[in-house]
Amino acid sequence: MEFEEESSLRNQGEKEMPMLRQFQISSFELFQVPKQQSPRRICFLSCSNSRRSLPLPRNRFYSNLGRVMADMSGNGGPNLEKLYLGMDFGTSGARFTVINDQGDIRAEGKREYPRFMREESMDWASSWKATLFSLLEDIPITVRSLVSSISLDGTSATTLILDSESGEVLCQPFLYNQSCPDALPEVKSIAPANHTVCSGSSTLCKLVSWWNLNIPNRESAVLLHQADWLLWLLHGRLGVSDYNNALKVGYDPESESYPSWLLSQPYSQLLPSVQAPGTSIGNLKESIRKQFGFPDDCIVCTGTTDSIAAFLAARATEPGKAVTSLGSTLAIKLLSTRRVDDARYGVYSHRLDDKWLVGGASNTGGAILRQLFSDKQLERLSQEINPMVASPLDYYPLLSSGERFPVADPNLAPRLLPRPESDVEYLHGILESIARIEGKGYKLLKEMGATEAEKVMTAGGGAKNDKWIKIRQRVLGLPVQKAVHTEASYGASLLALKGAKQNK
Numbered sequence: 001m002e003f004e005e006e007s008s009l010r011n012q013g014e015k016e017m018p019m020l021r022q023f024q025i026s027s028f029e030l031f032q033v034p035k036q037q038s039p040r041r042i043c044f045l046s047c048s049n050s051r052r053s054l055p056l057p058r059n060r061f062y063s064n065l066g067r068v069m070a071d072m073s074g075n076g077g078p079n080l081e082k083l084y085l086g087m088d089f090g091t092s093g094a095r096f097t098v099i100n101d102q103g104d105i106r107a108e109g110k111r112e113y114p115r116f117m118r119e120e121s122m123d124w125a126s127s128w129k130a131t132l133f134s135l136l137e138d139i140p141i142t143v144r145s146l147v148s149s150i151s152l153d154g155t156s157a158t159t160l161i162l163d164s165e166s167g168e169v170l171c172q173p174f175l176y177n178q179s180c181p182d183a184l185p186e187v188k189s190i191a192p193a194n195h196t197v198c199s200g201s202s203t204l205c206k207l208v209s210w211w212n213l214n215i216p217n218r219e220s221a222v223l224l225h226q227a228d229w230l231l232w233l234l235h236g237r238l239g240v241s242d243y244n245n246a247l248k249v250g251y252d253p254e255s256e257s258y259p260s261w262l263l264s265q266p267y268s269q270l271l272p273s274v275q276a277p278g279t280s281i282g283n284l285k286e287s288i289r290k291q292f293g294f295p296d297d298c299i300v301c302t303g304t305t306d307s308i309a310a311f312l313a314a315r316a317t318e319p320g321k322a323v324t325s326l327g328s329t330l331a332i333k334l335l336s337t338r339r340v341d342d343a344r345y346g347v348y349s350h351r352l353d354d355k356w357l358v359g360g361a362s363n364t365g366g367a368i369l370r371q372l373f374s375d376k377q378l379e380r381l382s383q384e385i386n387p388m389v390a391s392p393l394d395y396y397p398l399l400s401s402g403e404r405f406p407v408a409d410p411n412l413a414p415r416l417l418p419r420p421e422s423d424v425e426y427l428h429g430i431l432e433s434i435a436r437i438e439g440k441g442y443k444l445l446k447e448m449g450a451t452e453a454e455k456v457m458t459a460g461g462g463a464k465n466d467k468w469i470k471i472r473q474r475v476l477g478l479p480v481q482k483a484v485h486t487e488a489s490y491g492a493s494l495l496a497l498k499g500a501k502q503n504k
Helices: 124-138 184-190 203-211 226-235 245-249 266-270 286-292 306-314 366-372 375-383 423-447 466-476 488-502
Strands: 058-063 083-089 093-099 105-112 147-154 159-163 221-225 240-242 273-275 280-283 299-301 321-326 330-336 348-352 355-362 455-459 480-482
Touching (some): 083 124, 083 226, 083 306, 083 488, 093 124, 093 488, 105 124, 124 226, 124 286, 147 226, 147 306, 147 488, 159 203, 226 240, 226 280, 226 299, 240 245, 280 488, 299 488, 306 321, 306 455, 355 423, 375 466, 466 480
Parallel strands (some): 083 147, 147 299, 321 455, 455 480
Antiparallel strands (some): 058 105, 093 105, 159 221, 280 299
């Protein structure tokens, strides 16, 4: 969930993060800021001669190996610390972060998705799988040997349909922004009015669209989200999800169950079992432990979505605090005491213990910037922008037609004209227009009854653009700052930490 590809390498030996509070086994409390601060396999996943591929791009990573061991004990033996691995699978690439009990980063790195092609289309499942194991290999062996638990996040509503016996992928994955308008009337006929699933890009619409194709033996299939599927590759228990990812297939996190209107449908048997994010599923598969050198007791925990992982990483723990993730797309999350859901505007609420993460995700964001400018151009042109002066240009920056939030309109067309002669003015207009969309989002949440936003923290690649932060602060009329931790992979590592503590 980034558009700026350079890693931010920090020396954690010189700059230590503050201690987390003592663990209370509660997913919300865990992330508070301290007061001081086998069977047959589908061929295209395993047969290299059946696909075209480019070499895996290897990216930089770092590890603070000097701190992997704690202080020497009195008898001279090393006291090895436990570490926790989180991975983020965003829209343009994946990252890993390894932390210790105090939240200090011990290693981190990233990979771009390799372009595996199947016929003339992108083979996303192969690309994600290859990236997963490349990330595991990138982690220094001395760090891997101390990892106690693993979790990861994926893009919301990215959906795979598998054979429940073999695990074979039965169709190309439905991507997060893929709409299935053919299924929307049927979904609207069974779901409550304006329910989260009443959007063409919802997981349920994707399931219904696939079900209506009348695939042979469709009753023996199982639905998994991107994060569920990647975690299954690690633990081997097919059919497990978390209630953040399962929200858009119709799961009710308030009652902790699927509603009766969904269970009465013929495809309900494809739905995965659901647990809270950061719950231990089981041990890491033996073959993977041996291949990569992970401990025998390393566990795999349920994950979450990428935007929620970014929220957890920012540690926004009080109602009114919000996190905007500026990656390839724009996602906002606001901590609220009240749950708000309305598919007409792409608004939905995720559960976070006794509070709610209210928000939505727009199709605007960094992806359109990367299409128009190189990273060097973005950096150079941004320096020439005066963020205190409003741009008169009014755009709606999208890669293609279709928007999810703050309006849900599958036919909304991109608006990127007129283009001024000055590239500085053009970039200024695009950055300001994205900020206006963000502002409309927060205004909408307030009008719908959510706790009013008081402060916005920024995560994702866009958090590195200081001029954009100042533009957004002016447009939003709120304090805006870069989160201490801006990567969703850090939030996923906190889930791994939570799962390890609960599993004791």
